[in-house]
Amino acid sequence: MRIFYCCYGSAHSSVVAASIHLGLLPTDRIPGINEFKYLPHYDETRSFEIGTPFFMGKDELNSDVFILGMASERKLIKKAIISFLKQTGFNTIDLLMIDTLPNVTWITRIGGFASRRLGIVSIGRPLTIFGIQQKYFDFVNLVNNVKRKEAKIIDQLDFKSDFDNNR
Numbered sequence: 784m785r786i787f788y789c790c791y792g793s794a795h796s797s798v799v800a801a802s803i804h805l806g807l808l809p810t811d812r813i814p815g816i817n818e819f820k821y822l823p824h825y826d827e828t829r830s831f832e833i834g835t836p837f838f839m840g841k842d843e844l845n846s847d848v849f850i851l852g853m854a855s856e857r858k859l860i861k862k863a864i865i866s867f868l869k870q871t872g873f874n875t876i877d878l879l880m881i882d883t884l885p886n887v888t889w890i891t892r893i894g895g896f897a898s899r900r901l902g903i904v905s906i907g908r909p910l911t912i913f914g915i916q917q918k919y920f921d922f923v924n925l926v927n928n929v930k931r932k933e934a935k936i937i938d939q940l941d942f943k944s945d946f947d948n949n950r
Contacts, residue, residue: 784846793852796883890914
């Protein structure tokens with residue numbers, strides 16, 4: 784299975800969600816500043832990399848977890864990716880594309896703009912972290928819902944595979 788956590792620039796909210804999913808961040812407490820700073824890709828993606836999927840790791844169910852920046856065209860890009868994959872014969876049943884932006888506060892948006900667009904990392908990065916800390920358990924809930932959906936899809940695929948093999 785492939786899981787894509789999507790946001791504007793693949794630098795903040797998608798990184799946090801993917802990191803929670805992979806166990807790089809805790810689910811029972813709000814992480815400290817340094818725990819965010821040392822995450823792979825956190826506040827590092829450059830504008831020319833938007834649209835490039837970054838592999839974050841494999842989860843406990845052996846699913847591939849990615850982050851993907853989609854700028855302000857998330858619905859359009861998601862539709863384009865899925866329709867392209869379907870037209871080329873690629874199975875999209877085991878593909879999840881999760882929008883993480885609904886969990887982003889205006890503080891995180893301002894921080895991301897300051898850090899990534901203006902290059903004022905010393906101000907922007909702490910603001911992104913502060914904003915994410917405010918909504919951290921919303922990210923945990925999002926990931927928990929994704930993991931439930933992932934397990935259900937895998938169970939359905941396993942059942943279908945078992946059924947097909949017993950014909």
